Amino acid sequence: MEPTWAWEKQSRSYANYGNANQWTVNAGLSSLARESAQNSNDARLPGPRADLVYSFIMLSGDARMRFEEAVRWNTELKPHLSAMAKAAAGAVTAGQLQSGLAAIEGAESLALLRIADYGAKGLTGPEFAEGDPSVYGNFIKLCRLELFSGKDKTSGGSFGLGKAVYWRFSRLQTVLFNSTIRPEDEVEGKWRNRVIGVNQGVVHQLDGSNFQGRGFFGLAETDGHIASVWNDVGLVDSLQLKREDERPGTSALLVGFHDPDEPEKGLTDIGELRSFAKTLEAALEEEFWPLLTRERLRVRVEVIDGDRVVYERTVDPEEQYTELARALRKFDAGHIDNALVEVGDIVARDIPIEISARTDADEPHPAFRHTAKLVVTLSDDQHDSLENKVCLFRQPEMIVQTIDKEFEGRTYHAFLLAGAAIRPDSPSADEERADDFLRFAEPPAHDQWIPGSGRTKTSQANLTAHYRAPWIPNLRNIRQSVLDSLSDLFGAPTISEDKPPKSIFRNLGFLRGDTGSGPSTPPIPKPEIRIHNARVADGAWHVDFEVRAKNRPEGWAVTPKLAFLGLDGGRTDVEWSMVDADSDTELLNGAIILPAKARGRVLTATVHAVSTTELPIPPGESAIDVRVARADIAPISTKHEEVNQ
């Protein structure tokens, strides 16, 4: 029997124009990385390391034709999608389909993204959601149900929304799956290559019949419902869903892959797919560096042009987030330092988190205090996007959010291990409970524990169902405790009596032993006197000198004094009998007035002065100097006149 697409007849009493869940997932490859890697991580089996492979595939020509034939493009899928696109005016999803169809039809190539995990549970369980929900396997949860998580303790998701990311990044809202499960999980004796396709379109009318939005690709049962195709190797190959090895896990193929933020890219240019691959790598490193560092999941990204691999790289966070990767390894090895002295040292601090009492009937527990671990290390010279941030994570080892805090003069990397992330191999019961509390505190995007306020406030509806309020103060205190610990580490620099505070001593530079850069504006030097000529005549000293002063708004009033100098360095002031200055210099009570000038750096006046003849010793026996006896501001009237000129 050949696989086929089928959409159920539309109900008379209910219609759905698209799956709202996918709009809870942000666009951008960072979002794709977070949600898809979290899905695979949650499905990861205990034991040897698991692998996750992202394959960007570009199909052209015959390769594209073979794929389209296998997926029944022309005969089944495209007609239904075209019918759905007719509702574009009234439904967002239909609009997406309309533009997606146009883009794919207009392009020579078809882009696919295959996300395949190995060493994971795979799509287990029965085909249809019938009977007791507790026996539903991953197959039903992924393909048949919405908003059902049913995940274990300490898993990444809790809303059942993460899977929506696959359809969000398909232009055609169409995703094909192939899964291999463990032999012990066999379904009616089958366990290899379980293939199904799911289209999450909108209600539509085709050939006079009305259909539901959700369509499935697989084998039609006698009642018309579509079930999985098992172990059809040819089909798997044609659909680009071939798995690399026998390990259990799931391959998801996003048909007509695009980044909703950049829908114009990835249509024909293989270089753009390579660019997508690199962006995805960077996002995986940033969001999952703890998981990758602990090597519980190995992630590879590749770009395939037809059947040729043109780019391939294993994601390694140590290249970009070296300090964080090394610090986590040191923490896990128990190599904690006492202080942060040099790059590579790590310190750990306890961060208390109050866990609210759980009220679930089957898993109740009283309130208790959980001790999370804050690990801090100094940054090297290579800048990255996670410096001066504290990465918060729990058991899934995905960064939920960061607490950003800068300290002057210190660059650091830090992370907070909470819940089962502290000892992931053997968490205590309380650590698992703390992990669950934090899991339920996360909004659907799993990007927050600490509630914001105002416009950034998110609902903790999930906590409401499981825990006794209040919990908001408990969660907000995480941030405060982290900041307090960081302040203890970086807030007060090391105190050294050998290094007096610059902020004080830079202002005492006039004392000897200047320690700082000094005040930004040096003091204005006092006026100086330059003697041009000094002689003795008629029993008196006749001195010609110049008064020079820095031009300043206040101007100067300079009083020169004649001083007789003694051999011991002492001096005796002597009165002038006459002081005369240039014609444009004013004299006021013995002071030379130097008004401010609008321009120029220096104010000058040339003075001729004669001493009195009543001298302490004969002038022919004395050494003299002319000193500035007083340097004051110029009288205000003079200054104003001069400046206003």
Place this chain on the structure above:
Amino acid sequence: MSPRFPWPTFAEQWDCKVSDLLFDGHDAALAVSPDHLAIDGHAVDWTEVQLTLSASTHEPIPEGLADLSAYALVTCGATQLRLAYPMTYNSDQTSFEATVTIHRSALAGKATVAAQITSDRGGRRRVVGSSIAWTLILDKREAPERMGAAPLKTTWVDFAAGEAPQEARRNPSTYCYIDINQDPPTLLLNSGIDGFQSLILADNAKLERHRHRDLLGAMIAKQVANSLVRAAVDEIDPGEFGAPPTGPTSRILRDICEALAQELPETETAEDLYELVANFHGNGVAANQFWADVDLALDRMTSLAETVTKVCKEVKHV
């Protein structure tokens, strides 16, 4: 200072070198610091120092001068010593030299050694030039400070704690206190004020922290300078029997006096300041005017005025 004489003189100072330094007959060449023009005489005990002083110049002999001679003059302010040692022309007639021997008991603090050049003028021996002066340092506190050394010690202490000085414990909420009686004077900063230490030590503070830090730093600097000025003024001796006033003996207090004298309108040197202070003893109006001038000058010197202006401008629209 550019003294003028009624007879011809050399316009420039003569160069002067010290060599053959001996403390009690032992070679002490390493104690000579040409960079600082200083002789380190405090590092070892000695009773007699001997040194050779030589003075020379490239300046031509001024017209009207002949028959030059010279003497080495040793002066010490603390012991009021002035000792002259005849210098002789060396063999090639290019410099004057003298060997000077001084007893330690004749000196205190520091002494200066320089050459004085003389010539006959009108039948009288006149000083017609002088050399740069060397300083013989006998007290470590007189030694040149190494670059970057703080002028006073800083200690962080919780003013409410038992080990804090009594004055600090009396005012546990104050942020700083200057203990002038310590040698060197000590600036105590209150580590008990939450956030004060991290703010003052934040060399890379930004925005509001930057402004608060600068303002507090300038305020504390002014308080330090004020305390030093008060202590210096207390030590000024007006002098007796016509002797000039003398200033404080400790170096940091002399330094603050010299710096302040540069800023006050009526003083140029520390000696001017000592004289000003000596003259206002008993004159309340003059004293008040002096202290008002000091307050304003210290505002300027410690950048407090400038910092207030800057901060006010920056926060005008905050």
